[in-house]
Amino acid sequence: MSLESEGQAELGTPVWAAFGDLMAVLLGAFVLVLVGVIAVQGELALRLDEEVARREAEAQQRLALEQALAGPLASGRVTLVDGRIGIRGNVLFALNSDRLQPEGEELLRSLAAPLAGYLSARDQILMVSGFTDDRPVRDGNRRFADNWELSAQRALTVTRTLIAEGVPADSVFAAAFGAQQPVSPNESEAGRAKNRRVEIAPMPRPARDGTDRKDGDGR
Known part of the structure; x- marks a missing residue:
């Protein structure tokens, strides 16, 4: 192998290693962001379910009152x-x-x-x-x-x-x-x-x- 080829190989190895490290860091950051997004989505879904349940309970309460007070309301x-x-x-x-x-x-x-x-x-x-x-x-x-x-x-x-x-x-x-x-x-x-x-x-x-x-x- 010529001296020129050996020099290029020596220069190329650190570049690829640094690139691999960078990709690993980016992948790790992406995974963290993805986990955070999933956690936020889960929390939002839970809050939405709680709000829906609360509104349904309020609607049932109003309906129960309307039924209980049908006579006075009709008057x-x-x-x-x-x-x-x-x-x-x-x-x-x-x-x-x-x-x-x-x-x-x-x-x-x-x-x-x-x-x-x-x-x-x-x-x-x-x-x-x-x-x-x-x-x-x-x-x-x-x-x-x-x-x-x-x-x-x-x-x-x-x-x-x-x-x-x-x-x-x-x-x-x-x-x-x-x-x-x-x-x-x-x-x-x-x-x-x-x-x-x-x-x-x-x-x-x-x-x-x-x-x-x-x-x-x-x-």
């Missing part, structure tokens, strides 16, 4: 939007009052049994929320300091009535929102009437901590 005295049962304030109470009107008492009696049946099959509770318009309370007896207090007392009245009609006491609670969260502008009487309302919404029961305290000291 037009209540609404069901996004799983929240809405009742106009003028159906339940006179203006600036927390005392149920006869129509309101009848309506709550018609709701109690379906709601109790609905809760019996689910680990849920009911939040009874009171809302008002934005006008200051005009109460001749000065029973309510403001709209917060009026909405709280109305929510309590509805809650106590549902309990008296058979809804388990540990499955319902009251909440007050006053003039917050209006569903219509308060610029007209029609809008204010829509904002004076009570809503009943199923929600998950809070997790229990597992403790069994018999008195205030935990003994």
Whole structure:
């Protein structure tokens, strides 16, 4: 072999070795990227399955509520939007009052049994929320300091009535929102009437901590 051929062979060997090392590095990087992409796809697929399951559960919940409340819904005295049962304030109470009107008492009696049946099959509770318009309370007896207090007392009245009609006491609670969260502008009487309302919404029961305290000291 000539000296020229031997020189070319000596120069070619390191080049091919370096090329092989480079390809190995590139292949390793490709494998890592591929593994990462597969992991991301798996996580996205899991999240998609969870979201689909959640939406299906919500749809089943709405359907169950619609079936349970078919009578009151058909009468037009209540609404069901996004799983929240809405009742106009003028159906339940006179203006600036927390005392149920006869129509309101009848309506709550018609709701109690379906709601109790609905809760019996689910680990849920009911939040009874009171809302008002934005006008200051005009109460001749000065029973309510403001709209917060009026909405709280109305929510309590509805809650106590549902309990008296058979809804388990540990499955319902009251909440007050006053003039917050209006569903219509308060610029007209029609809008204010829509904002004076009570809503009943199923929600998950809070997790229990597992403790069994018999008195205030935990003994």
